[in-house]
Each structure stands twice: as C-alpha cells, then as structure tokens.
Amino acid sequence: MRVLLLALTLTLLSLTLQAATNGVVHVYGALQESPCWLDVGNNDQAAGLDTTPTAALQQVGEQVMKQALTLHLQDCPYSIRNVADPLWLQHVPSISIDFFAPQSLADPQLIRVQGSDGVGLQLFDENHQPLPPTFRNLRVPLSAGSNVLSWLTVEERTALPLQPGAWSASGQLQVNYD
Numbered sequence: 001m002r003v004l005l006l007a008l009t010l011t012l013l014s015l016t017l018q019a020a021t022n023g024v025v026h027v028y029g030a031l032q033e034s035p036c037w038l039d040v041g042n043n044d045q046a047a048g049l050d051t052t053p054t055a056a057l058q059q060v061g062e063q064v065m066k067q068a069l070t071l072h073l074q075d076c077p078y079s080i081r082n083v084a085d086p087l088w089l090q091h092v093p094s095i096s097i098d099f100f101a102p103q104s105l106a107d108p109q110l111i112r113v114q115g116s117d118g119v120g121l122q123l124f125d126e127n128h129q130p131l132p133p134t135f136r137n138l139r140v141p142l143s144a145g146s147n148v149l150s151w152l153t154v155e156e157r158t159a160l161p162l163q164p165g166a167w168s169a170s171g172q173l174q175v176n177y178d
Contacts, residue, residue: 035177039072057119058157067152068151069153072146073175075146076145077144096138096140097175103133104120105160106120109122110158111123111133112133118162125138128152
C-alpha cells in the first residue's frame with residue numbers, strides 16, 4: 001500500500017512539475033491617490049497654559065491664556081480654487097474633523113478640566129469662532145501639499161467657586177479623509 005501511495009504521489013508531482021513549466025504570470029494592482037499624512041509629532045499634543053492667578057478670573061466669562069493647537073498635514077493631493085462657492089465646495093475632496101471632550105459641569109459649552117473648579121476651556125476655530133466640546137463633521141477643504149489646521153484654547157471662568165490647583169484636560173481628535 002505504501003509503495004502504491006508513493007508511486008501515485010511521485011506521478012502526481014511529476015504531472016504538476018510538467019504542467020508548471022510553461023505559463024503566464026498575471027500581476028494586478030491599482031494606483032490610488034493617497035490622503036494627507038499627519039506630520040511626525042502631531043499624533044499627541046500637549047499645550048501648557050502656564051499658571052493663571054485667580055485674580056485674573058474673578059468674573060464669570062472672563063478669559064485668559066490663549067494657546068494655539070496645530071496639526072500639520074503633509075502631501076495633501078487636492079487643490080482648492082474657489083472656496084467662496086458653496087456648491088463647488090460640496091464636490092471638493094476634503095477632510096472632516098471629529099472632536100470629543102467632556103463638558104464642563106458649570107457650562108456645557110466649555111471643556112471640563114480635572115483638578116480645579118471654576119474654570120473650563122473654550123476651543124476656537126481658526127476664524128475665532130467658538131466650538132463646542134464635542135463636534136462632528138467639521139469639514140475642512142485642503143490645499144495641495146502642506147496644510148496647517150489651527151485651534152485656539154482659552155481658559156474661561158465658570159459659575160462654580162474658584163478652586164485653585166493644577167489642572168488638566170484632554171480631548172480626542174479624529175481626522176476623516178472624505
């Protein structure tokens with residue numbers, strides 16, 4: 001039985017080798033335009049707002065210590081020609097930004113800070129318009145090559161009693177390539 005099995009195996013191997021000596025190799029692929037890539041060092045960012053004296057935040061709504069946050073996108077493939085035309089802009093490839101941060105207990109329009117009370121963070125877009133702590137689908141058209149996305153963070157006094165102390169806040173940013 002073993003001899004027959006060995007002979008059958010050698011015969012099949014021989015047929016396979018003979019069949020494989022002639023043939024055509026087909027290679028398939030696709031060329032795809034790639035999205036921008038996030039510049040090294042931009043995945044996690046830290047922005048220090050230094051120390052704020054409580055005297056600078058006595059009234060609800062007072063703001064101090066502006067700090068820019070930036071993302072650098074490289075090798076973006078698209079070019080914007082006329083961003084003033086909203087119909088044209090709808091068909092322009094772009095990115096959309098999603099941002100998630102916990103809301104302040106005293107003011108839901110502010111980002112909550114941990115470790116201190118009476119303050120929250122206000123986030124502004126590059127046109128100095130306030131953004132809520134959580135937003136989705138903030139559409140950003142791209143220029144060909146490099147793009148810098150900027151936001152501004154501002155410390156703002158809330159209605160809670162001021163409780164001095166070191167604080168921190170964080171949010172999650174997601175870039176979606178449309």
